[in-house]
Amino acid sequence: MSIPTDMHLAGLSSAESLLVAAGRDRRPGSPLNRPPVLASNFVLGTERAYARNDGTPTWEALEEIVGVLEAGESVAFASGMAGVAAVFDQLKAGSRIVLPDDCYQGVAGLAEAGRQKGLWSVSRLAADDTDGWIKAAADSDLLWLESPTNPLLVVADLRAICSASRKSSALLAVDNTFATSLNQRPLDLGADVSFQSATKFVGGHSDLLAGLVTVRRHARRARVVPRGARCAHPGAQARARPGQCHDPRGTSEFAPGCRVHALSRPAYSPDALDRTRPVEGLRHHNLI
Ligand SMILES: Cc1ncc(COP(=O)(O)O)c(C=O)c1O
Numbered sequence: 001m002s003i004p005t006d007m008h009l010a011g012l013s014s015a016e017s018l019l020v021a022a023g024r025d026r027r028p029g030s031p032l033n034r035p036p037v038l039a040s041n042f043v044l045g046t047e048r049a050y051a052r053n054d055g056t057p058t059w060e061a062l063e064e065i066v067g068v069l070e071a072g073e074s075v076a077f078a079s080g081m082a083g084v085a086a087v088f089d090q091l092k093a094g095s096r097i098v099l100p101d102d103c104y105q106g107v108a109g110l111a112e113a114g115r116q117k118g119l120w121s122v123s124r125l126a127a128d129d130t131d132g133w134i135k136a137a138a139d140s141d142l143l144w145l146e147s148p149t150n151p152l153l154v155v156a157d158l159r160a161i162c163s164a165s166r167k168s169s170a171l172l173a174v175d176n177t178f179a180t181s182l183n184q185r186p187l188d189l190g191a192d193v194s195f196q197s198a199t200k201f202v203g204g205h206s207d208l209l210a211g212l213v214t215v216r217r218h219a220r221r222a223r224v225v226p227r228g229a230r231c232a233h234p235g236a237q238a239r240a241r242p243g244q245c246h247d248p249r250g251t252s253e254f255a256p257g258c259r260v261h262a263l264s265r266p267a268y269s270p271d272a273l274d275r276t277r278p279v280e281g282l283r284h285h286n287l288i
Contacts, residue, residue: 015069015182019259022068023061034061036252051248053240058248061255063212066202069181070194070214075239076251080177080197081106082244083211087173087193088114088142089238095120095141100127100156102149104175104197111144127154130161137166145191146175153178162190177201182262187216198254204261208250213238 008026012018025034037056041049048054055063059076067074077083084107091097099111101124115122120141125132127149133156137143143166147156162172173193174186180201186194196202198210239245246254 009068016262018068019065019262023064023255025057033256034058034252036248038248052243052245056248058251059246062198062210062246062251062258065255065258066181066196066198066212067214069185070176070187070196070212071181071185072187072194072214072216074212074214076198076246077211077213077239078244078246079209080195080199080211081110082239082242083195083197083213084175085110085242086213086238086244087144087171087195089242090171091120091142093119096139097122097142097144098133098136098140099124099144100146100149100154101125102127102152102154103144103146104150104177107144107146107175127156130157133161134164137161137164137170137172139167141167141170143170143172144175145173146177147184148178150175150178158184158186158189158191162186180261187214192216198258201264202258202261203254204264205257208254208257210246210251210254 008024009018009021012021023034024030024032034057037058039056040051042051042054048056062076063074066076075083075086077086088097088110097111097120099108099122111120111122114120123136123140125136127145127147133143133145143161145156145158145161147158148154149156158174162174166172171192172190173195174191175196176184176186176194177197177200180196181194192215194214196212196214198212199208202212203210
């Protein structure tokens with residue numbers, strides 16, 4: 001059973017308040033923090049039977065926190081790369097992918113490995129080549145943007161690119177790891193997917209790996225989180241097939257850390273988003 005939390009979030013507008021309030025079970029007597037639910041199987045009779053398919057309350061706390069901030073519905077994965085792979089896994093054979101020429105090397109490596117196997121073709125464009133991205137949107141199947149990019153911190157004009165017309169079956173995904181949803185919300189700008197490696201700013205403590213893939217609520221075209229016939233969580237299938245689930249013990253420690261990441265925003269965002277002085281902000285957070 002999924003625990004309703006939305007109602008108590010109504011009226012909260014600041015990111016700091018949402019971070020504190022989201023992902024909690026508000027029923028009287030419930031623990032304030034969602035405890036780790038160490039279960040692979042659940043007693044039959046509800047929509048939750050098996051953790052890999054149907055999720056666990058522990059993962060859902062983290063998903064609700066990030067989902068509220070991204071203004072969408074999040075799914076937690078075992079690492080950032082597991083989340084990225086789930087998005088790429090949606091592509092049909094022969095798809096056309098566009099990546100920034102500067103982008104996280106793990107993502108570039110995943111794309112290149114698929115290209116070498118003949119799964120898809122890959123083109124690279126400078127993240128700030130707005131006209132190039134808008135042109136590519138017309139005939140690409142996956143536009144994978146990163147803004148700011150890792151490692152050179154090139155900033156893309158997300159507003160222009162996300163609002164450009166694209167193939168109806170295309171996915172436009174934004175790697176929001178460096179900006180985080182405190183600084184930009186790609187779904188609000190028109191992206192289909194917002195991704196964060198929570199190993200970085202959102203986790204912020206260099207102790208846990210996780211990835212969050214977020215799509216707009218009830219988005220039909222965002223195939224990355226198809227709603228399964230029997231699945232409690234809409235992201236279940238994309239995570240269940242490769243079995244890229246997070247350890248509930250880790251996730252339960254993640255949520256409290258995630259709640260305070262707004263406190264570090266003044267330390268990182270001015271530097272990280274200021275292209276004249278980007279490096280100091282990232283060094284401060286051990287990102288480079
Ligand atoms: C921008 C970006 N995207 C994706 C990833 C992959 O995330 P993870 O290391 O959690 O698998 C990273 C990791 O550094 C990253 O910096």
